[in-house]
Amino acid sequence: MIVKSKEQIKVAIVTESLWEMGGANRVLDVFAQMYPNADIFALFGKTQNLSENIQKHKIYFSSLNKIPFIKNLYRYTFNLWPFFVESFDLSKYDLVISSSHSVAHGVIVPFNCKHIAYIHTPMRYAWDQSSHYLSTVGFSFLKRAIVDFNLNFIRIWDTTASLRPDILVANSGFVKLRIQKFWDREVSAVITPPVDFFEGKIMKKRESYFVSGAPFEPNKGGSELLLYASVIGFNLKVIGERSMKKKFERKYKRYTNIQFLGKVSEEEKWKTLSNAKGYIVVGTEDYGIFTCEAISCGTPVIAYSSGGSKEIVKEKENGLLFSDQNLESFSNTFKMFENTKWNYEKISKETKHINNRNSFINKIQKTLVDNE
Numbered sequence: 001m002i003v004k005s006k007e008q009i010k011v012a013i014v015t016e017s018l019w020e021m022g023g024a025n026r027v028l029d030v031f032a033q034m035y036p037n038a039d040i041f042a043l044f045g046k047t048q049n050l051s052e053n054i055q056k057h058k059i060y061f062s063s064l065n066k067i068p069f070i071k072n073l074y075r076y077t078f079n080l081w082p083f084f085v086e087s088f089d090l091s092k093y094d095l096v097i098s099s100s101h102s103v104a105h106g107v108i109v110p111f112n113c114k115h116i117a118y119i120h121t122p123m124r125y126a127w128d129q130s131s132h133y134l135s136t137v138g139f140s141f142l143k144r145a146i147v148d149f150n151l152n153f154i155r156i157w158d159t160t161a162s163l164r165p166d167i168l169v170a171n172s173g174f175v176k177l178r179i180q181k182f183w184d185r186e187v188s189a190v191i192t193p194p195v196d197f198f199e200g201k202i203m204k205k206r207e208s209y210f211v212s213g214a215p216f217e218p219n220k221g222g223s224e225l226l227l228y229a230s231v232i233g234f235n236l237k238v239i240g241e242r243s244m245k246k247k248f249e250r251k252y253k254r255y256t257n258i259q260f261l262g263k264v265s266e267e268e269k270w271k272t273l274s275n276a277k278g279y280i281v282v283g284t285e286d287y288g289i290f291t292c293e294a295i296s297c298g299t300p301v302i303a304y305s306s307g308g309s310k311e312i313v314k315e316k317e318n319g320l321l322f323s324d325q326n327l328e329s330f331s332n333t334f335k336m337f338e339n340t341k342w343n344y345e346k347i348s349k350e351t352k353h354i355n356n357r358n359s360f361i362n363k364i365q366k367t368l369v370d371n372e
Helices: 023-034 070-086 130-137 141-161 173-183 222-232 245-251 266-274 289-296 327-338 344-348 357-370
Strands: 011-018 039-045 059-061 095-100 114-119 167-170 209-213 235-239 258-262 278-281 301-304 319-322
Touching: 011 023, 011 070, 023 095, 023 289, 023 357, 039 070, 070 141, 114 357, 141 173, 167 173, 167 357, 209 222, 209 289, 222 235, 222 245, 222 258, 222 327, 235 266, 245 258, 266 289, 278 289, 289 301, 289 344, 301 327, 319 327
Parallel strands: 011 039, 011 095, 039 059, 095 114, 114 167, 209 235, 209 278, 235 258, 278 301, 301 319
Antiparallel strands: none
16 A cells, blocks of 8 residues: 655654653654654644653644643543644645554544554443452542443444554454454554663662552552552662552552652663562553563563563562452462562563564564555
């Protein structure tokens, strides 16, 4: 379908939010590297918080981004997202790449334009995790009724919009299954996200703390993780900023074994991960870039046996999985972890199944060629 050279084709990259360099936008950063002349479209965001690579591109935000205090309010505008993502004018582009965890895959492209959608997940709050998401917000009965009504529309729209991309790529086998279940579509490929591996010295002596990366969204298991840390008493350092961080900080401020580091530099992130005794995942991850980074540091993982973690953590090789999301199951696995002598050097080499930037780019390009 695309007969122009890579330099000639006009490319648009579409996503939902550009607030910070989280996992989804680190993938988008690689797409921007692949197509340095591409234009970027997003519903909302702030360019100052993005990588230098992304900032080099022309970025177009929807009118939603003009709403005062939109960063604090954007979650309450979810019923408007389909309308605004469909309003992007992509008529002049030959190739559209959507990096979607919500509605970006629903953009409308011209007939002769190829659309490849990289799916981080079908929108969680509309499908299997809607009750969990809404319970954390604390809506009144009336507001909950309105939200439920809007979600019915969103589900119908989402199912229809899932038919629009020419190529669907899932970011994990877990997400592939979710796409099959909720959209009734097969994916063209499963390509896990690109990971920047640790390049420093693998520390043989570790400090007595564990790390978790941004467990502040409902699916990330932050409530359970902090409960486990407060009861068991292990030292925990939490990296990152997200919606529920302040709530957790207030609730657990009296526990001296729990430390919220907030947003950290790349240097501090690697230092924290590489000196940790272990890395902990309590929620259901779609994949888990932080987990992969920890493994590249030689840091073993304790993870809930669900989602993308099952594709990353190799039992007793680079970590342990606990079967039930409760204190007893976690505690038993934690004790087993503490009694295991881990080979940090060996763990750091357990990265063959993890994509770096180059392998990710090669797989995306191959998928495009295979679907010409």
